[in-house]
Amino acid sequence: MTFDTVGCSCQKRDHRQIDMEIRSVKGMNDIFEPQIHIWRHIEDQVRKHFESFCYTEIKTPVVESTTLFSRGVGDSTDIVQKEMYTFEDRNGEKLSLRPEGTAPVVRALLEHQLLNQDPIQRLYYWGPMFRYERPQKGRYRQFHQYGVEYFGSEDAWVGAEVIAMVVKLFEKLKLKGLAVRLGSVGCDQCRPSYKTILSESLKSLHAQLCSDCQNRTQKNPLRVFDCKNESCKKLVGQLPRILDHLCQVCGDHFAKLQGALGEFGVSYRVDSGLVRGLDYYMRTVFEVTSQDLGAQDAVGGGGRYDKLSEDLGGKPVPAVGFAGGIERLAMLLESRQTEFQPKLPLYVVMPDDQGVGTCARLVSELRLLGIRADIDYSGRSMKSQMKRADRSGADYVLILGGQEISKKMAVLRNMKTKAQEEIPLETLVDDLKRRLQ
Ligand SMILES: [Zn+2]
Ligand SMILES: [Zn+2]
Secondary structure: OEEOOOOOOOOOHHHHHHHHOOOOOOOOOOOOOHHHHHHHHHHHHHHOOOOOOOEEEEOOOOOEEEHHHHHHHHHOOOOHHHHEEEEEOOOEEEEEEOOOOHHHHHHHHHOOOOOHOOOOOEEEEEEEOOOOOOOEEOOOOOEEEEEEEOOOOOOHHHHHHHHHHHHHHHHHHHOOOEEEEEEEEOOOOOOHHHHHHHHHHHHHOHHHHHHHHHHHHHHHHHHHOOOOHHHHHHHHHHOOOOHHHHOOHHHHHHHHHHHHHHHHOOEEEEEOOOHHHHOOOOOOEEEEEHHHHHOOOEEEEEEEEHHHHHOOOOOOOOOOEEEEHHHHHHHHHHHHHHHHHOOOOOOOOOOOOOHHHHHHHHHHHHHOOOOOOOEEEOOOOHHHHHHHHHHHOOOEEEEOOOHHHHHOOEEEEEEOOOOOOEHHHHHHHHHHHHHHH
């Protein structure tokens, strides 16, 4: 057995050591207090916001057939080639932990023929995703994403509404220095000829490209724009851009999108190098960045993917969507942590065990009314109970023991003003309800 003592300064033996074999998996985290309060705040805001735009939630399984992602995300993507958790189940079926949320949602849309019920479907999701990447700050192997998918319209207004909705969400969450990067990746009409032009100019740079990009030159040259390799990044500046090679329809669509964004009051910057790492995008692509994350990292992004449904064997379904990472948002909200902590209106302190029945009934009654109240039954000293009450940040402390019972009074201490008063036991519940609710 191997033990690990790194990361814990606790001197107690049972706290210090944990069997390595049962430690959490690398890149996968426990999320608990105080972080969990930030997560809850984000989740509440996201849900409320999307639901006000008439999106409803969809929950898809965490495990899907591997084929869904190789067809839906793209065989040539890094995600499918290098990053998926893929395994065979006991029946020999090839399965994968979902690396992203869109392909499963489209699968569900087709499987349940949702568009037959309503030709417009607006769905949002929230949950864990899995990619085998090198863990680093803000990037984990189990990470969490939320996103929206709008099915049933190819109108540029829909894409603009999605982008505007996302920007407003980030404004509500008080993110600073927001910027929208906007691009188009063309369509089946104009992208193939652009790819040929791009491949041609990549040929002359072949020797200077990283080995990944050398392979991409043939299969999917657009992906060169996504390469994280420094030397490739420098070369990208000299390449022809797809925005100069859009067909009439794509050009008009892009212009209409920009006009609609203006109507929504969203400012944006057209970025001809924005292609995004997934195969299924067509026409609109976008990313939202925050100055707090640095230039490289987007808070979220998305685009239009009218062909994905056909890639999965369905009929054509125009669609546009967005996905964002929850860990990144949580990181950006970390400095405001205390804002999101739940308030504690009451802490009950018992100097002895003579009032324990009364206290237990009282606390239970308040809790059932939705009033948060804390109590410690373990018979610790008055001093240590007061210490814990103080640390808990409670608004009031109620003191109730044998002495108080004999006087038919309880002592209520306001923890901010330190003022104390006596309240008759007879009216105690009503009095506390009035004060605390
Ligand atoms: Zn086109
Ligand atoms: Zn490269």
